[in-house]
């Protein structure tokens with residue numbers, strides 16, 4: 319069970335089915351704000367939907383194909399961050415996230431994201447981590463920028479957001495660049511990096527239908 323105390327106020331913990339009520343309550347209370355940039359909000363209509371989502375993330379994790387965490391700030395659920403699908407052939411993944419609106423502006427997501435990037439490189443042995451967001455989602459784009467990711471380009475109309483398609487700006491971090499910028503105080507010490515990818519990375523991954 320993944321759990322990480324980022325500092326004395328912020329904790330990441332792998333989502334559990336018992337989180338469904340709290341997570342659904344956050345989504346339900348912030349629909350207009352979340353649906354500006356997240357495509358799944360309208361489809362989340364009950365605790366049952368959130369429970370199904372969490373079960374999917376647990377199945378993904380069991381298949382070594384992702385990790386989704388609830389973020390708590392001073393003991394209160396603040397949002398979700400996750401690694402969604404892992405391309406074990408190319409050793410790459412993508413991070414996604416959302417935060418309740420009243421907890422924005424405190425650096426919670428930047429710190430959570432830093433911890434998950436550490437996990438992706440140090441624990442999973444991945445080579446590349448991407449973060450994608452629409453050009454207008456300035457707060458989301460600021461996170462990879464703050465963490466030193468490189469802007470690599472823009473995919474045209476790559477995401478369907480309800481009644482329209484939006485472009486995706488792609489930011490990426492390579493493990494060697496992350497390693498070079500690690501500073502004291504990061505969650506995973508430099509000497510925790512495995513020298514070689516873990517054996518499971520040799521397996522060919524077949525994407526889910």
Ligand SMILES: CC(C)(COP(=O)(O)OP(=O)(O)OC[C@H]1O[C@@H](n2cnc3c(N)ncnc32)[C@H](O)[C@@H]1OP(=O)(O)O)[C@@H](O)C(=O)NCCC(=O)NCCS
Nearest residue numbers: 352355415416417422423424425426427428450451457458
């Ligand atoms: C994207 C989202 C998570 C960004 O939230 P956020 O609060 O701006 O991000 P952080 O928690 O990293 O906080 C950064 C802010 O805190 C400030 N901050 C304070 N202390 C900080 C610290 N120690 N480290 C970093 N930033 C800090 C930063 O200056 C920044 O404020 P600013 O925007 O006024 O410059 C949030 O807007 C959201 O959930 N949006 C809706 C869902 C969404 O768009 N998800 C992404 C889809 S691609």
